Amino acid sequence: MAVKRLSLRSRIFLYMILLVVVASILIAAVTLYQYNEQSKDYNAQRLERKERQILSSMDYVLEETTYERSTEKLGLIFKDKIYEIANNLNVDFNLYDLQGTLVKSSVPSIENDSISRCLSPEILNQLNFSVNKRFVEKNEVIGGDFQSSYILFSDYNAKPLGILHVPYFDDNSFNEEELKEFLVRLGYAYFFMILVAISFAYFVSRYITRSLKTISDKMNETRLEKRNKKIELEGASIEVSALVKSYNSMIDELEESAVQLATSEREQAWREMAKQVAHEIKNPLTPMRLTVQSFQRKFDPNDPSARQKLDEYSKTLIQQIDTMSSIASAFSNFAQMPAQKSERLNIVEVVDLALDIFAENYITFIPEKKEIIATFDRTQLIRVVTNLVKNAIQAIPKNKTPKITVKVFSEGNNVILTVEDNGNGVIDENKSKIFEPKFTTKSSGMGLGLAMIKNIIETYNGNITFVSTEKEGTTFKVSFPK
Numbered sequence: 001m002a003v004k005r006l007s008l009r010s011r012i013f014l015y016m017i018l019l020v021v022v023a024s025i026l027i028a029a030v031t032l033y034q035y036n037e038q039s040k041d042y043n044a045q046r047l048e049r050k051e052r053q054i055l056s057s058m059d060y061v062l063e064e065t066t067y068e069r070s071t072e073k074l075g076l077i078f079k080d081k082i083y084e085i086a087n088n089l090n091v092d093f094n095l096y097d098l099q100g101t102l103v104k105s106s107v108p109s110i111e112n113d114s115i116s117r118c119l120s121p122e123i124l125n126q127l128n129f130s131v132n133k134r135f136v137e138k139n140e141v142i143g144g145d146f147q148s149s150y151i152l153f154s155d156y157n158a159k160p161l162g163i164l165h166v167p168y169f170d171d172n173s174f175n176e177e178e179l180k181e182f183l184v185r186l187g188y189a190y191f192f193m194i195l196v197a198i199s200f201a202y203f204v205s206r207y208i209t210r211s212l213k214t215i216s217d218k219m220n221e222t223r224l225e226k227r228n229k230k231i232e233l234e235g236a237s238i239e240v241s242a243l244v245k246s247y248n249s250m251i252d253e254l255e256e257s258a259v260q261l262a263t264s265e266r267e268q269a270w271r272e273m274a275k276q277v278a279h280e281i282k283n284p285l286t287p288m289r290l291t292v293q294s295f296q297r298k299f300d301p302n303d304p305s306a307r308q309k310l311d312e313y314s315k316t317l318i319q320q321i322d323t324m325s326s327i328a329s330a331f332s333n334f335a336q337m338p339a340q341k342s343e344r345l346n347i348v349e350v351v352d353l354a355l356d357i358f359a360e361n362y363i364t365f366i367p368e369k370k371e372i373i374a375t376f377d378r379t380q381l382i383r384v385v386t387n388l389v390k391n392a393i394q395a396i397p398k399n400k401t402p403k404i405t406v407k408v409f410s411e412g413n414n415v416i417l418t419v420e421d422n423g424n425g426v427i428d429e430n431k432s433k434i435f436e437p438k439f440t441t442k443s444s445g446m447g448l449g450l451a452m453i454k455n456i457i458e459t460y461n462g463n464i465t466f467v468s469t470e471k472e473g474t475t476f477k478v479s480f481p482k
Contacts, residue, residue, distance in 0.1 A: 016201035017194070024190040031186070035179050039170075047136070047149055047168045050091050054164060055153060057085040062155055069155045074103045074162050082106050096163040098152075100124050103162060119150070119163065127152050127163065146170070263435075267451070345381065347372045347415050348408055354385035355406065360393065362402045368409035374482040380456045387453050388419040388476050395423030395474060410482075414462075417478040426468040434466065453478075 061081045067073045074095055078085075086092055086106035094105040100119030126135040133152035149166040348367040355365055389404065396402040405420045426434060435454045457464045462480025 010205075012205035013201045016204070017197055020194055020197040024193065028183070028186065028190075031182070032179075043147070043168070043170045047147060047166065050089070050168070051149055051151055051164070051166055053089050054085065054091065054093055054166060055151070057089065058153065058164070059156070061085070062161075069159070069161065071097045071103075071161055078104050092167060094165040094167075096165060098160060098162060100163065119165075123150055126150075267455075342375055343378055344373060345376055345378055347374050347376070347381070347417070350376075350378055350381050351385050351406065351408055351417065354382040355389065357386065358389060358393075360402070360404070363389065363404045363406065366405060366407045368407075372408060372410055372415055372482075374415045374480070376460060376480065384453050384456055384478065385417070385419075387450070388478075391450070392419055392421035392423065392474070392476075395421055395425075397424060411479070414479050414481055418475055420473065420475040422473040425470040425472055425474050426466070427470055431466075431468065435464075 058078075061077060062069055065077045067077050069077075074097065078095060082093075082095065082104050083106055092106045094107075095103045096119055097103050100121075100123070102117040123135060123137065127133060127150055135150045137148045137150070138146070147168045147170065149164075149168060151164045151166075152160055153162060153164050154160050348370060351367075352365060355363060385406070389406065392404045393402070396404075400422060403422045405418075407416075407418045407420075409416050435450050454464055457478055457480060460480050462478065464476065464478045466474055466476045468474040
């Protein structure tokens, strides 16, 4: 059984909630750890303050005593003073001699306790080997809440006199109550944060995935056979914008590929048809022409009426044959790709030569300079110019003063040829079909002129484009490398 994969939106939602929960747990753990450490530090510092206070009071008693300052006299020196110090400082403590035997206690009941009268050898060893002559023992039996501090104290001559034992109880009840109250408040805050995080994660995940869902829907709707719309997103992130840019670029390439494919398929189909038409029409043309001419020569000229009829029939038949031959030649020229010839030509001179066949005085030729050298086929270049100019002449209506401008100039490493007219222009719905074979807006002609020009130009790694405004005119631009 396949495991169902979570959507990106669900993942973002869950990860954000998990992040808040983990952060809450970590903050609570750090709070507890910090409280325990602070509690330990507080109790340790409090025990040290009590030790300092007791030692200070003991030093004062030792200075004022009339007894000999020795371990044997500790019981006499602190006989009554130990109670006074304990009452003043509100702390209990015990005094041991250097061998660990109890000498005096601020709590009389401890002196009668045989268990507490002697210190263990372990405590004595810890004191002797410690640098500061201090040892703190924690009682694990009652949970570590009880500590015993042992300090080796001396007289003002640094002579060791005995061991000070200070019992200390860690009373954290007040702090624990505060901690519980703080954790309860923190829990409410975390609960509120989780609710906010759920709402925030919901809207953020929805916002993030909305752009991705738009892209996904557009991709699912993308088809080669139809015009696909580009994605326009405002306020998208850098990553999503890059994805949208890639998708739009893909759409442009897809449309370009679709157009090229459709054009290639149409052109290939027309080439095959043109070859077939040319073959079918050309075969009977020559025999038909020879037969008609032979019949015309052998006919008896003495019959005036028959002669006239025969002449009319012959002229009509020959005219139709010439028309069929012209059609066949046009299709054949379109079907046969022009052969590439590497001729170094003066483009200005060739264009000027091509324009000489036109008697119209409204055709203006404007070359950038007298000589622009490029590699092209002379015959094909003349064909390009004459076809473009002929189309321009036919595009100008009779109610307009005709004007045609032909320009030749260099643009970088390319030669540019433009033919501009002030004719009717091309309507928007026909602009995408203008270079298709058999497309024409004229009442006569086969619509192969521009398609043939396009094939010629592309054979020489060039391109042809046009800009047209309805009722104002059209400008064709031919560009090819030098």
